[in-house]
Structures are given as C-alpha cells and as structure tokens.
Amino acid sequence: MKKRKLSFGDVLLLVFLLLLLIPQTRKPIQVALNQIKLQFFFPSVLEKEERKVIQPFNYSVKTLDGKNITLGVGKNKVTFISYWATWCPPCIAEMPSIHKLYNDYGDKVNFILLTNEEPEVITKFLHKKEFSLPVYIPKMSAPEALFEKSIPTNYIIDKEGTIVVKETGSTDWNSKNTREILESLLLE
16 A cells, blocks of 8 residues: 655645644634635625514613613614624624724714623723723623624614614624715614
8 A cells, every 4th residue: 555645735734723723723713714704704784674673772781890881772873783702713803893993983883892701801802902892791681683692793773773784703894885884874
C-alpha cells in the first residue's frame, strides 16, 4: 500500500482544526470568520406578509448601574432591538457595526441592546472594546413576536410597532442598506 504524502493544504487544515479545539483560539477564529461573513450579509426589509405588528409596549429593563426603567417600543419612535451576549462570536463580530450605526442614529432611533449577563461582565466587555452602547438586562419576557432562541437576533421596528427587519446571526448593521431603511422609516 502506497503512503500518501500530506500536502501544505492538508497540514494547514489540520492546524486550523486543532486551533478550533483550543478554547483560547476558538473564539477569536469564530469571530474572524463571522467578520468575513459580514462582508456579504446585510439586513433586508421583511416582505409585507412576513411582518408582524406588536402592540406598543414598555420594555422593563435594568440598566448596568442597577436602575429599573422602562423603554417604549412602537411608541412613535423607530426602535433597534438586539439580543446578544459577550461570549457569542457572531455577536462580537457584528457589534462594531452596531456601534457605528448607534453613533450616527442614537439620537433619532431608540437603541435597546439586551443581554442576560452580569452587569460587571457587560461593563468589562464594553470598556475593553471601547463601545458606548445602551445595554440593558431584560426584566420581563420578550413579547412573542420578538422571541427567538438564537443570538444574535436583531430587529428594526417602525414607529407603529411593525417589525420591518429581523436578522438572526451576524450582519453588517453599518451598511448603506441599513441606513436607507432607517432613513425611510424616520421620514414616515
């Protein structure tokens, strides 16, 4: 039986697979792969028949400094809701694009980023990444129309409570497409 010689590509694949087994290298590799994905995936508007309308409501949340507050959703303001976590590679990959979008639209759009993690963990993550985002801990269950088991899941909701965009998985939120969607909704 003839022995097959390993090619450079075979060795590279083996090294890559081994790196995925090591916890310290797995997460950065997954984040990098998701950042590559961002180059090809942009949010898109849901077809009219796929859109759900939620009754305007107050989202009961806790701030990172422990204050209980409510945030209006579907109450005459466009809302961006993100369900995410600091340990989630797709969430980490898309967070810079959300941060850029927030920097430009934070005064016009209600941004609500929700995670169930400890405030100290969230604060440390935001500080390390130099993100200044409105992050909250939910104090209530998500309305059925916003319930999704996977993260990240992000929504853009119009002023009347119609879910116009729903994206699961890493997406480039700082895209021209997203900005056009927001501009259109802000004019309504």
